[in-house]
Amino acid sequence: MDSVDRLLASARAAPYGHLLPATDDMFRSVALEVEAHMSNYDASHDFHHILRVLALSLRILESEYESTIDKDRFNPTVVILSALLHDVNDKKYLPPAVDGHQTSKVTLVLEQAGASRTLVASVEEVVNHVSYSTEIKDPSKVQGVLQIHPELAVVQDADRIDAIGAIGIGRTFTFTGAKLQGASMQNSREHIDEKLERLEGMMKTNTGKKMARERTERLTVFKKWWDEETMLVAV
Secondary structure: OOHHHHHHHHHHHOOOHHHOOOOOHHHHHHHHHHHHHHHHOOHHHOHHHHHHHHHHHHHHHHHHHHHOOOOOOOOHHHHHHHHHHOOOOOOOOOOOOEOOEOOOHHHHHHHHOOOOHHHHHHHHHHHOOOOHHHHHHOHHHHHHHHHHOOHHHHHHHHHHHOOOHHHHHHHHHHHHHHHOOOOOHHHHHHHHHHOHHHHHHHOOOHHHHHHHHHHHHHHHHHHHHHHHHHHHHHO
8 A cells, every 4th residue: 555545545444434435546646647747856855745735734724624514614525636736836846837827636636537527616716815925925816716726725834834843844945946947055054034033923824834834843853953053154
């Protein structure tokens, strides 16, 4: 049983498992397409990141499901598919658009997997509003999407939790080395102040807030160690 199968088995065993489709063929089809698509991404945004975000989404979904009165608030299918697809349209990795037009990979993959038009539209809307830059640019629009698609809160929190803590630090240094030519390790250290420590305050679910608190504390400890060690050169 591979990583995707294990995670889907976990989803079926969760309290909301009865809400999932009877077959996993669609999920597996999407996962395989995403894995192939992201094989060209660097390690900061590879398929392992996708699997972590999926696992975190399932953990948040289960916790939120158990603690809420409204058991139908989240659609598990939308959460799982959005977690799998949340980075396939990432502008940092896409080739230049042809004639200013870029067909959404999310739609292509979902249609190929046999998803309904309604499901495709829901997942597209969630995926298109997960990113930090999208929310910073237009916070009110993201809040509006959350009212219609609460699944965004789960996937967005999961994605941001994977950006902080020990994994987040590793991903930051990896991305800097892979994509920012001429950047130094200190640029990665500064990224913690500029973005990563802000993510805790942007969490949407109660579960996400608790998890982000613990991981943000790890950032604080790392910063202290880093600054102490780099001071040896500054003296």
